[in-house]
Amino acid sequence: MSKMSTDLIRHALNGPTMGTRWSALFFSKPGIDVEPVRHALQAAVTEVDDQMSTWNPHSDLMRINRLPPGDWISAPARLVEVLRLGLAIGQASGGAFEVCMGDAVAAWGFGPQAPAGERIRHALAAPRRPGWEILDVEDGRLRKRGAVLLDLNGIAKGYGTDRLSAVLVTFGITSFLVGIDGEMRAAGLRPDGTPWSIAVEQPDHARRAVHSMLTLSDAAVATSGDYRHWINAGHARLSHTMDPARGAPVISGPASVTVVAASCAEADAWATALLVLGPECGSMVLQRNGLEALFLLRGTTGEITSRKTGRLFESGASAPAAPWSTGV
Template identity: 50%
Template sequence: MPKTSSEAAAMGRHSTLHGPTMGTRWSATVDTDSRLDLAALRVDLAAAVAQVDEQMSPWKPDSDLMRLNRAPVGTWVDLPAETLEVLDSALDVQGLSAGAFDPCVGDLVDAWGFGAVRDAPDAAAIRAARQPRPPTGQGGLELERSAGRARKRAPLQLDLCGIAKGYAVDRMVAVLQRHGVRHALAALDGELRAVGRQASGAPWAVALERPEAGLRAVHGVIELDDLAVATSGDYRRFLRVGDARLAHTMDPRRRAPVNNAVASVTVLARTCMHADAWATALLVAGPDEGLAMAQGMGLDALFLLRRAEGLVELGLGRLGESAEPANG
C-alpha cells in the first residue's frame, strides 16, 4: 500500500552509499528518516561485502576458497559458515540445473584467461582442463556444515563468481534490515535486491542493460518490491574466435566458454544469491534447454536471444511480458 503524504515526508531523504569491492562497486540507495546513522551504515555495508570477498574471492590467495582449492584431496578444511552456505547453495543449483551451473570450473576460468592466473588463453592449460575428470557435485565435494568444514574428493578448483556477488547483496540487505531500514535498493554490479518499496510507495525501478558490447544503454525497466534480480550475459567479458563470441562464463558440460544464442538472462528471486546462480545456469543451458529448465523450475526469467532479425525476448513468470521498454 502506498505511503500517505505525511509518512513519505517523514521518510523523505533519498541517500546513496557506495564503495569499491570485487573489481566493481557496491551501492545502497536508502529512503529513511534523519534518525539513521548513515556513516555507521556505510561502514557496516562495506564490511559485509569485504567479508564475502575475503572469504570467497578466487583473486585473493589467502581467501578461504583458495585455501580449499590448495588443500590436498581428502583433507578437511575449516571454513566460515558463510562460505559453506554458498557452497551448499551452489551444489544445490548444480544438481537442479543438471550441471549447467557448476562451482568446480576454476581450472577452465584460469585456462581461458578470465581468472587470476593469466590474462589470455593458454592452449596447454585449456587442453589439460578439458581432460575427463571425476564427477563433481556432492560426489566431488563433501560439506559438513555443522562441523564447519569441507573436503574435496577429487582434484577440483572451485570458483564461486557465479553466485558470490548475489550472496554479497543478500548480506547487504541483512545489514540494512539490522539498521531498521525498510525502504532500500542494494546493488553490486548486475545484481540487485530491494528492501520493500520506496518510501513513496512506488516500486524500485531497475534498468535492464541492452546486451551490446561497448554500449551502456537501457533495454528496459524492471520494477522491484521485496525482490532480487540478477543478469548474466555474454557482452561484458568475452573472447572472439573467428565469428564466435565466447563468454567469460564457462559451460561445464562442454568444458569450454559459453557459445550459444543467449545474449543475456535475467532472473527474479527472493534472494539475490539464487537469482545470480540461476541467471548463470540458464545462460549456460542455452535457449532451448534453458527455457525448458526455467519453466520446469517455475522461475521468473527473461531471455534476450541473438537472432538474424535482432534481439528476441522470451519471458516467463513475472517477466513473461518482458521488461517495460525504456522511453526513447
C-alpha cells in the same frame, strides 16, 4: 505524494568490492547517522570477498583450492552456505551451474592469469564429475573427493548483495534497493508506495543502453550475458560463462538471461545456469523451480529478440534509461 514521504531523506551509499562497486539506496527520517551503516555494509561485502575471491591468493577459497583432496578442511560459515546453495542449484539445473570449474575459468583467462593453451587443452579433455559428487560440505568444513578447483564467480556477487540486504535490516531499514554490479535486491516500497524500478540492459558490447524495465519489491534480480566479459579467440568472441559439459566458454548461447528469485545468490546462479541451458531447456527448468526469467537472443544480423517466462516479465515494457540496472 504524502508529506511523510517528502520529509524522508534519500541516502545513496556505495563502496568498492570484488573489482566493482556495491550500492545501497534507502530513505530515512532526518537525523540518522549513516556512517555506521556505511561501515557495516562495507564490512559485509569485504567478508564475502575475503572468503570467496579467486583474485585474492589469501582468500579462504584459494586456501582450500591449494590443499590436496581427501582430508576434511575447515571453512567459514558463509563460504559453506554459498557452496551448499551452489551445489543444490547445480543439481537442480542438471549440472549447468557448477562450482568446480576453477580450472577452466583460469585456463581460458577469466581469472588473474592470461589464457594458456596447455591448460585449455587439459580443461577441455578433463573428465568431470558434478560438484555434488566430488565435494562434501558440512557445517564448518568440507572435503574434496578428487582434484578440483572451486570457483564462485557465478554466485558470490549475488550472495554479497544478500549480505547488504541483511545488514540494512539489522539497522531497522526495511525498504531499500541494494546491488553489486548488476545483481540487485529490493525490499519494501519506495516512500511514495511504488515498487523499485530496475532497468534490464540491452546486450550490447559497445555501449550501455536499456532494453526494458521491471519493478521489484521483496525480490532479487541478476543478469548473465556475453557482452561485458569476454576474450577474443581468432575471429570469435568467447563469453566468460563456462559450459561445464565442455570445460569451455558457452557457444551459441543467449545474449543474456535475467532471473528474478527470492534471493540474489539464487538469481545470480540461475542466470548463469540458464545462459548455459538456453531458452528451450531453460524454460522447462524454470517452470520446475518456480523462477521467472527473460532471455534476450541475438539473431544472425544482430537483432535482439526476447523470450519470457513468468508473469513479471510478461508485463514489462520498454522505458528510458534508469540509474539502477541489471547486467554483466
